[in-house]
Amino acid sequence: MKVQTASMEQAQQLLQKYYGYPDFREGQRKIVASMLGGADTLGIMPTGGGKSICYQIPALLQPGLTLVVSPLISLMKDQVDALIAMGIPAAFINSTLSGKEANDRIRAARRGELKLLYVAPERLELDWFREEMGTLDISCVAVDEAHCVSQWGHDFRTSYLAVSPFVNGLPRRPTLAAFTATATPEVMDDMIRLLRLDNPSVFVTGLGRDNLAMSVLRGENKREYIMNYVETHGHQPGIIYAATRKEVDDLYGRLRQAGVPAGRYHAGLSDREREESQEAFLYDDIRVMVATNAFGMGIDKSNVRYVIHFNMPKNMEAYVQEAGRAGRDGEPSDCILLFSPQDIMTQKFLIEQNPQDEDRKRNEYRKLQQMVEYCYSTSCLRWGMLDYFGEAHDRTPCGICSSCRDERELVDMTVDAQIVFSCIHRMRERFGVSLVSSVLKGSQNKKVLQYGFDKLPTYGMMRRRTEKEISELINMFIAEGYLALTEGQYPVVRLQPLAGDVLRGKHQVMMRAPEPASAKGAGTSGSSRRARGSVYDDGPSAVNETVFEQLRLIRRDLAEK
Ligand code: ADP
Ligand code: MG
Numbered sequence: 272m273k274v275q276t277a278s279m280e281q282a283q284q285l286l287q288k289y290y291g292y293p294d295f296r297e298g299q300r301k302i303v304a305s306m307l308g309g310a311d312t313l314g315i316m317p318t319g320g321g322k323s324i325c326y327q328i329p330a331l332l333q334p335g336l337t338l339v340v341s342p343l344i345s346l347m348k349d350q351v352d353a354l355i356a357m358g359i360p361a362a363f364i365n366s367t368l369s370g371k372e373a374n375d376r377i378r379a380a381r382r383g384e385l386k387l388l389y390v391a392p393e394r395l396e397l398d399w400f401r402e403e404m405g406t407l408d409i410s411c412v413a414v415d416e417a418h419c420v421s422q423w424g425h426d427f428r429t430s431y432l433a434v435s436p437f438v439n440g441l442p443r444r445p446t447l448a449a450f451t452a453t454a455t456p457e458v459m460d461d462m463i464r465l466l467r468l469d470n471p472s473v474f475v476t477g478l479g480r481d482n483l484a485m486s487v488l489r490g491e492n493k494r495e496y497i498m499n500y501v502e503t504h505g506h507q508p509g510i511i512y513a514a515t516r517k518e519v520d521d522l523y524g525r526l527r528q529a530g531v532p533a534g535r536y537h538a539g540l541s542d543r544e545r546e547e548s549q550e551a552f553l554y555d556d557i558r559v560m561v562a563t564n565a566f567g568m569g570i571d572k573s574n575v576r577y578v579i580h581f582n583m584p585k586n587m588e589a590y591v592q593e594a595g596r597a598g599r600d601g602e603p604s605d606c607i608l609l610f611s612p613q614d615i616m617t618q619k620f621l622i623e624q625n626p627q628d629e630d631r632k633r634n635e636y637r638k639l640q641q642m643v644e645y646c647y648s649t650s651c652l653r654w655g656m657l658d659y660f661g662e663a664h665d666r667t668p669c670g671i672c673s674s675c676r677d678e679r680e681l682v683d684m685t686v687d688a689q690i691v692f693s694c695i696h697r698m699r700e701r702f703g704v705s706l707v708s709s710v711l712k713g714s715q716n717k718k719v720l721q722y723g724f725d726k727l728p729t730y731g732m733m734r735r736r737t738e739k740e741i742s743e744l745i746n747m748f749i750a751e752g753y754l755a756l757t758e759g760q761y762p763v764v765r766l767q768p769l770a771g772d773v774l775r776g777k778h779q780v781m782m783r784a785p786e787p788a789s790a791k792g793a794g795t796s797g798s799s800r801r802a803r804g805s806v807y808d809d810g811p812s813a814v815n816e817t818v819f820e821q822l823r824l825i826r827r828d829l830a831e832k
């Protein structure tokens with residue numbers, strides 16, 4: 272252990288000498304110590320957490336070379352340029368080099384003139400490259416963006432599967448370290464299994480950066496919202512993510528027309544156009560980047576003040592990575608997700624379009640559902656995020672997310688909940704949100720009549736609301752854990768134990784009343800978000816008589832059940 276203590280002191284000196292930082296961040300210190308101790312290490316840290324230093328500093332303290340597997344050519348070049356500028360001997364090998372250039376760099380490594388060599392994962396699949404590497408003294412292999420090895424992740428790269436055979440085929444197995452910002456259990460399992468990390472030390476740190484104000488806004492006029500937001504924050508750098516190229520082009524056009532210095536980025540543009548707009552953004556020549564999720568992996572721009580999602584992403588991992596590009600410098604920043612139910616349809620469509628096996632598909636639907644639950648949640652969004660990623664937290668509300676800042680009063684929604692739950696119960700828990708909504712609305716649609724649901728006591732009990740409002744309400748109950756959806760393309764709503772308690776009158780449902788669609792202004796929040804009571808009905812009192820009569824019947828059903 273003595274050796275390691277000495278090394279940590281050296282590590283800190285190097286951090287000051289080369290990087291000019293007085294100290295490691297807490298997570299970095301643990302990871303560096305683990306790597307210097309020779310253990311395989313898995314470091315999970317949010318975007319901007321400082322993963323690079325975790326392998327760069329140990330690289331300087333180890334006798335041989337550290338090979339860094341990195342997924343993006345542009346990212347590799349940026350990092351190597353930065354290292355060289357600091358006086359650290361580093362190089363990269365990728366497809367932009369000629370054979371001669373690549374060989375020169377390998378020779379330099381063999382002479383011990385390099386501490387870090389960055390390579391694209393595809394290299395590791397090449398026989399000649401593996402042979403060359405076998406002749407070098409490699410102390411450590413660091414795998415950056417390691418979630419790319421997992422099919423459960425959102426950036427699966429087949430060539431990451433070559434990492435493990437490569438490492439284990441070397442004459443002497445180096446220590447292996449993997450880094451990512453993605454911390455779901457499946458992805459973690461995959462990284463350990465597929466990279467064959469040997470009894471690794473795993474470190475997960477701070478997903479909930481407290482400078483980020485997370486918001487989910489439902490039912491906004493998205494375009495207007497964005498135009499207003501950018502107008503009032505136009506001088507600050509920000510990213511707007513949209514689901515499709517078409518949407519990106521449209522928003523980009525509108526912003527340009529309004530005189531906003533905006534750029535765009537998506538896979539339909541040429542490499543050159545993409546590179547130019549990325550550079551322009553990095554150097555603040557443009558302020559707003561409108562992009563699909565093709566933009567951003569490994570972008571090191573610390574002063575992004577906001578990330579707006581024009582559409583809900585497909586899962587929490589993707590969301591956290593994209594939103595996490597805001598505020599990497601620790602300054603207060605906004606992460607705003609503009610949600611509409613149409614986004615769910617879009618994501619389902621994308622899942623269906625993508626040929627894949629059933630297991631994977633089911634998993635994607637499950638993750639999508641968790642993303643939707645996050646969007647409908649009325650409790651602190653940071654809790655929601657930390658809970659999802661399994662990170663421990665003291666249950667103190669963050670105070671700055673849209674749930675924490677929601678000024679609408681909590682209202683007693685017990686009766687609404689009882690109506691919905693009893694309807695689901697009467698429908699034998701065999702149908703999805705939309706049919707339940709149709710029944711509560713009292714709709715005459717074919718399916719309702721075909722099943723005879725127009726004869727149910729709960730039929731039409733929410734006829735004063737739109738079906739959309741009813742669905743939203745049901746989704747809120749799902750997000751709050753009263754109900755659950757089964758997995759798959761056509762999820763069925765099921766009652767959870769808590770719903771039974773509500774039906775039996777043992778549990779009161781306090782929620783922020785959802786707003787009726789009609790009350791929503793065009794894009795402005797403010798006044799439309801004030802407190803209101805049970806807005807989309809005559810209010811509990813008007814329906815109470817019949818409801819309570821029905822509930823007596825339902826309670827009897829339940830007792831018999
Ligand atoms: P990640 O790969 O985790 O997204 P990076 O390695 O790109 O993050 O680091 C993000 C930023 O944080 C960089 O600008 C980096 O220089 C800075 N940084 C990293 N470690 C420290 C530290 N100990 N003190 C101050 N700044 C740091
Ligand atoms: Mg990184």
Ligand code: ZN
Binds near residue numbers: 651
């Ligand atoms: Zn909060």
